[in-house]
Amino acid sequence: MQTSLRGRERECALLDGLVGAVRDGQSRSLVLRGEAGIGKTALLEYLIGSAPDLGVVRAVGVESEMELAYASLQQLCAPLLDRLERLPAPQRQAMEIVFGLSSGAAPDRFFVGLGVLSLVSEVAEERPLLCVVDDAQWLDRASALTLAFVARRLLAEPVGLVFAAREPGEELLHVPDLEVLGLVxxxxxxxxxxxxxxxxxxxxxxxxxxxxxxxxxxxxxxxxxxxxxxxxxxxxxxEASTLSSRIEESYVRRLETLPEHARRLLLVAAADPVGDPLLLQRACERLGIALSAIDETGGLLALDVRVTFRHPLARSAVYRAAGGQ
Ligand SMILES: Nc1ncnc2c1ncn2[C@@H]1O[C@H](COP(=O)(O)OP(=O)(O)OP(=O)(O)O)[C@@H](O)[C@H]1O
Ligand SMILES: [Mg+2]
Incomplete structure (x- = not known):
């Protein structure tokens, strides 16, 4: 596929190969690994763009949800849950409990793992499936363990499981990885x-x-x-860590040039990990901030079907700047 990405021929070719294998009915898993801002999300976008004929489900690890068991898995599987009834009863029941569709004691992790495996395999029978997980360093542990289990157990199913992580957790260490490096x-x-x-x-x-x-x-x-x-x-x-904080600093500098109401809007948006536009709108109404202030955020915030920051480091910069107030 054509790409506007610079210097990523090798990485794109590898992703093309992965999509090709999945199309041919084989499973593949991969972790894209690299420091903040190195271009992992951009590569995931390339991957998704290069596979319009595949089904795609996505999840994004959310730092503030790391303590919530199965939060990320719920995101990933939500569009597939209409197939739950086709699963064997113990798997279905385990999935219903972890996704809050019925009540009961916390289920055995093994059944949840098998349930996700059955679910993706079932869906992939109709159309090859890509499961894309960004910011995997912020996966809650239960989701990370389950997805690692699924990656291990997938065999001849047309399913691709691709993660991007700054520093993958130990759960994902056995998944093949590709280190994304700087441009030269x-x-x-x-x-x-x-x-x-x-x-x-x-x-x-x-x-x-x-x-x-x-x-x-x-x-x-x-x-x-x-x-x-x-x-x-x-x-x-x-140092890489210093680099991230320097990028944050440059966002903070940009924040300082923005009008007060735009800065307040950014702070409200930064507090909502999900990026739900309705939630942002209600919060703004309560606080007397016009949602149109979004146009004055200098592109740091965008409103689409979701509220998105220009980059995760822009969001953390907004937090940091507010902390100093
Ligand atoms: N190869 C590339 N050519 C041109 N622009 C790129 C390339 N890679 C990344 N970018 C741009 O650089 C910025 C940072 O990339 P990206 O958001 O993908 O980083 P990341 O690795 O996902 O960072 P984080 O870990 O913070 O999520 C984006 O604006 C992206 O469009
Ligand atoms: Mg990213």
Whole structure:
């Protein structure tokens, strides 16, 4: 498939191969692994875009829901639950309890695992199925264990199970992985150039690329709003964790330039992990914030079927900035 992603030929070819295998009736599982902003979600979008003929179910790990058993699995399986009745009774009952469709004692994890396995296999009989789990570092443990079990047990079913994680939990360690690395050479230069309004001196450009280690989000976000003198100083950020916090800092700088009501809207949105537009609207009504302030958030927040931040680090920046108030 054509892609606007730079420098990801190898990764895209691997994902093409995965989709091809699933189309041919084989199961595949994969963890895309790499630091914040390196381009994992972008690759998942490529994957989904390259498989319009496959069924797709998705889940996103949510940091504030890590303590809620099966929260992420519920997201993933919700569109499939109409097939529950086809499952053997013990699996069906276990699934009904964990998804809150009936009450009862916490079921045996094994039955839940088998239930999910049966459910995806059943659905995949009609059409090959991709299960896509982003931000898997924030999966609740019960979901992570169940999905790892499913990844292990899938055999000749047309099911692809693809995770993206900054640092995968130990549950996913046996799943084949692909480390996503920074962009290099012309790709990094081109991406940085696309984010700059003024031409950059070649040496400064190379320093920035070296210091961001080709992290796409850093290349796109960090130079924004910096003067050429500041840029000439380089960023000086050796550690991956520092890189994330520098990206957050650049979002905080952008927040500071926004009008007060736009900042308050961002904070309200950051407090809702699900991104439910109705919820945001109600909260805004109560607080007397116009929802139209979304247009003044400088693109940090978008409203579609869901409320989405430009990037998870934009959301954490909003939190951090509010903490200091
Ligand atoms: N290869 C690429 N070419 C061009 N742009 C890219 C590429 N990879 C990522 N980007 C852009 O960089 C930004 C960060 O990428 P992305 O959100 O996929 O990172 P991530 O690895 O999912 O980070 P996180 O762990 O924080 O979720 C996005 O705006 C994305 O569109
Ligand atoms: Mg991501």
């Amino acid at each position: 050479n012309g790709d990094a230069r081109a991406l940085l150039g696309s984010a700059m309004h003024v031409p950059l001196d070649g040496r400064i450009r190379d320093t920035i690329i070296a210091e961001t280690r080709g992290n796409p989000l850093a290349l796109l976000e960090l130079p924004r709003g910096l003067t050429s003198t500041q840029l000439a100083g380089g960023f000086g950020m050796p």
